[in-house]
Structures are given as structure tokens and as C-alpha cells.
Amino acid sequence: MSDSEVCREPRYSLPDSKERMGSLTTEQVAFYNVEGYLVLPKLLDENDLVPIKQALNDKVSEIAAQMISAGKLKNALEHESFQYRLAKMFEGLTDTDFLDFGRSWRDRHPGYFIFMSNPKILYAVESLIGPEIFSNPVYNTRPKVPKVAAGAVPWHQDRSYWPGANANPVITVWIPLVDANEVNGCLQIWPRTHNTELVQHHHETYSGTSYTEVDVEAESLKVFKKINPVSLPIPAGGAILFNDRCIHMSTPNASDHVRWSVDLRYQPTDQDPMPQHGTGFLCRSFQQPEHVATLEDWLAFRPEHTP
């Protein structure tokens, strides 16, 4: 099926009004509201991951070609599996070699759009913010390569990346594409910290990533000291949803394979679309379904469809 055929297909059928509360249970919504995060261990299945894995396989092939031209790789290792290929490509190379290709990736590949529009994700998000949903322009793939220190992400609030934005709530949906565990660097969350406003961050200077970092000993966080951070191992295709003020981090990858993950963000349609960060898109609307962006719109950087 070509890209233009994909975007003519309706991506989901509109549910009747009694179904428009999303897919989460009342208990799950309550947990999210109290703790600031929610784990959905089986949100997606293997088929749901196909489009994004395709996008990433294409990207890895481009990187392999560039590394071969630069004399850093002998062959493209196409026979290697999704979770091992990039790890083997960077075996014996340095953090700097890895960072040449960016610490996280945000490409305009159809696979990203299909993945970000997955109704299973949107139904879950709908339970938290309602049925009018805008996909925030900040979406990332994280290829956390083994033994590369730059794969670690320090404690931070996502909001530190858009401090001036007038958007609330912004929900991160973090989805591992391989099983994430404590060895390969799963996500760790500090529960209930979403109850604070944006706290002061600095840009870290030790790994070359310039990630934002919060001082966990800061006075404003003392009130949360009694709450222990939680480590959240989760299988491929599961999801962790969290508020953009909820403090979180991940450690370096000590395994032999890549810890692939994607972090997507969604917000209600009446919030700041943050154009300074890129072009997001209208991914679900029951009020104006004809304005929901198609793949062609997204590829052309149009945030919504003009019927």
C-alpha cells in the first residue's frame, strides 16, 4: 500500500458517544491523577509496532551507509535483528561517534505518523484529556546503545523543555520497542512530583547531550523526599503515561542490545501548539473530524487537514 493510499483509509472508526471516555478504567485514571503516571503493560501488540520499527530500520540503514563512507563500519549488518544491529554497528566506537547522529531522533517518516495516530494510544490518552487531541511536536525515538554513557537521561521534568509554553496538560506516552528492564535502562519515575510547578533545571555538561537536569536536593523538592522513585520495567509495546511535570530519568544501557523506545506527547486541542518546537498535528477530533491531519498533511508540515 502506498503512503497516499494509507492516508485515504480512515484510521479508526468513530465510536458512539457513550464510548467516548477512552479506554482507561476509573481506577487507572485515579491512579494517574494521584501518582502522576500510569503503566499499561500490554497497550500495543507486535503489529502496532511494525510502522515505527520500519521507520527506524530505514534510519539505521542510512546511518550504516554514512558510517561506511566515513570508514567507521565495514558492512551494513543488515542480517542483524532490530535490537542488535545498531549495537553491533557502534561496538568499539565512542560516545562522540554515537552523538554524531543525535541522542534522540525525530524524523518525518510515515511510520512515525501511523504510530502516533494509533487508536489504542489515542483512546488511552482520551481518558485523561478528553476526545479532542493534538499531537505535540516533541516526539523522540531513543536508541539507547549499550555502554554509551550518553544514553542515560538525568532526572528532569519534560516541561523544562518548554518552560514558556502555555499548554497544560501535556501527556508523555513512553513506549519501549524492546523489553525495557533495569539492565538496559528502563524508565524511573518519581511519583507525585507532578504536584509541583516547573522546578529549576540546568543543562548537564558531562555526557555531551546537554539534557536538562534537576537538582534532586533542591529545597522545592524536599516535600517529595519521603516518596521513593520507582523503576518501571515494561515489555515491548507497553506504555508509561506521565504528566510533563512528573520527574523521571533513565540509567545507561548495561546490556548487549539497544534499548529502543519512543516518547510521544499529546495535549488538548485548545492548548499552545508550541510551533517553536516543530509542527504537531490534530490527531483526533469528534467536533471536527474532517480537520484531522492526514499523512500527506503531516509530511507537508500542516497541523490539520483542510477539507
Ligand SMILES: O=C(O)CCC(=O)C(=O)O
Ligand atoms: O527514554 C528515556 O530513557 C528517557 C525518556 C524521557 O526522558 C522522556 O520521554 O521524557
